Amino acid sequence: MSKQMVRRWCRQFSAGRQSVHDEKRSGRPxxxxxxxVELVRERIMDNRRFTITELSSHFPQISRSLLHKIVTExxxxxxxxxxWVPKxxxxxxxxKRMESALTFLQRYHDGGDEFLDRIITGDETWIAHITPETKQQSMHWRHSGSPCKTKFKQTLSAxxxxxxxxxxxxxxTLQKLRRAIQNKRRGMLQCRYCLPAR
Incomplete structure (x- = not known):
């Protein structure tokens, strides 16, 4: 605070002022x-992916900065x-995954670690027919306490x-898996092994 402002406050308190808060001003309402606020809330609830620019088309009499203030403050x-979730x-x-897990638990109970040594898995690929939306396109308005929406990851394809x-x-695919076993886990093909159901 400048010296001039300090002197001004001292004069006002000497004159009998007791409040340190600014007095109400008669400004623009x-x-x-x-x-x-309720109308804006209804618009957002109809489509949570609205951008402020898109929202302003429904309220042409209000500036974008004021709309942003209503939405955020x-x-x-x-x-x-x-x-993002994997699948x-x-x-x-x-x-099916629950059934496979229960089957594996039962076989592990019967065979122990020897059963785990005989399990062989192969990679899987999920392919989308069209190019999926980006994370930026999936953005939507929500409160900090609202449950988070999820979207599964997709592989880009033509x-x-x-x-x-x-x-x-x-x-x-099984032949490729067999060759991989021959190269990486020698001796496994002579043993009994299983492929988990997908």
């Missing part, structure tokens, strides 16, 4: 009303990305490419 929304599993996928897995392709 705020155009942010409860009704306006009055409604307490934040623009956050969806959380999007259907109930059928989850049931739109015109079709991926078909038939018996011939599956046999080829």
């Amino acid at each position: 705020s155009i942010i009303t409860d009704d306006l 009055h409604l307490l929304f934040k623009k956050l990305c969806a959380r 999007q599993l259907t109930p059928e996928h989850k049931t 739109r015109k490419v079709m991926c078909t897995v038939n018996a011939e392709r599956y046999c080829e």
Whole structure:
């Protein structure tokens, strides 16, 4: 605080002032009303992926900076990305994985560590028919306490490419796995081994 301001405050307190807070000013009234805040909230709830620019097209009489203030300060929304998860599993996928896990537990109970030494797995690839959306495109407005949306990771592919897995392709995959076992885990082919169900 400058010396001039200190002298000004001293004069005011000497004259009988007791409050250290600024006095209310008769300025321009705020155009942010409860009704306006509610309208903005309804628009966001209809589509949480609205950008401020898109939102301003529904409220042309309000500036973008004021809309941003309503969304972030009055409604307490934040623009956050969806959380990536490895796969999007259907109930059928989850049931099959649960069945496989229970089968493995039972076989481990019967065979012990020897059973684990006989398990061989191969890599899998999930291919999207179209180019998936980016994390930036998946951003949506939500509160900090709201549950986070998830989106599964997808492998980029050309739109015109079709991926078909038939018996011939599956046999080829098993042959590649057999060669990998021969190269990396010698002696395993003479033992009994299993391939987990997908």
